[in-house]
Amino acid sequence: MTDDPTTAVLFDIDGTLADSNYPHVDAWWRAFHAAGQPVDAWRIHRCIGMDSSSLLDELVGSADSDVAKQAKEFHTAYYREHFQELHILPGVHDLLEEVARRGHKVVLATSAPEAELAILRELLQIEDTIEVVTSGGDVEQAKPDPGIIQLALERSGADPDHAIMVGDSKWDVIAAGRAGVAAIGVLSGGISEAELREAGAVAVFDDPAAILAGIDDSPIGQLGA
Structure with a gap:
């Protein structure tokens, strides 16, 4: 007789657990203007969730350019102005507690750099539930x-x-697929269900509260079954 395999649910943070995507858009929009290479907000939103180097490559041509380096510094400063406005999305605490109660490891798997991750973890107040954390710095x-x-x-x-x-x-869904992991999409980051499913999402919910409400019939409910 063998032990049951370890199961885990990996969570992105920005736009998934925290309502922080649009503050990022605003910070990047202001940053690009300040760096002298304006970028339309909708183009920025399309890239939120990417690694910052990939985002800069996409929006200003090279993450190594002087403009990109200046924009990254400005983004850090402008995003900091939003810290007091950030809040977690509905159902986050209850969902993560339910995932843990079902015997799955709760993992934070985010592209956020360490400084932003520290702020988000303080905001989430879920340290007792988290078992593993990874960030863009890893x-x-x-x-x-x-x-x-x-x-x-x-x-x-x-x-x-x-x-x-x-x-x-x-980007979450594509990264998961490349690692061979099934992905659930949420609409709370502002990306459509059609696009999330086209990227490979096996299920799509409005937000963490909606996942919790339908958890028994969701891929999380079937995990390890």
């Missing part, structure tokens, strides 16, 4: 590269067939 390139997901699996001890990723952007 890998050379974050989402949509699968490295963050693969590291989260390694640290949690779960294999791809016994894990679920929950994220709000197509």
Whole structure:
């Protein structure tokens, strides 16, 4: 008789657990203007959830340019102005507690840099529930590269067939798919259900509260069954 396999649910944070995507859009929009290379807000929103280097490559041509370096510094300063406005999304605490109650490891798998992650963890107040944390600083390139997901699996001890990723952007879904992990999408980051499903999401919910309400019939409810 063998032990049951380790199961894990990996959660993105920005736009998934915290209502923070639009503050990021505002901060980047202001940052690009301040750096002298304006970028339309809708283009920025399309890239939220990417590794910051990938975002800068996409929006200003190169993450190594002087404009990109200035914009990154401005973004940090402007995003800090939003800290008091950030809040968690409905159902977060109850969902994570229910995931843990069902015997799954709760993992934070985010592209956020360490400084932003510290703020988000303080906001979430879920340290007793979290078992594993990874961030953009743990890998050379974050989402949509699968490295963050693969590291989260390694640290949690779960294999791809016994894990679920929950994220709000197509970059979360694509990264999970490249790591062989099924993904649930949430609409709370502002990306449509159609686009999340096209990226490979096996289910889509409005927000964490909606996942909790339908958890028995969700991929999380079937995890380890």
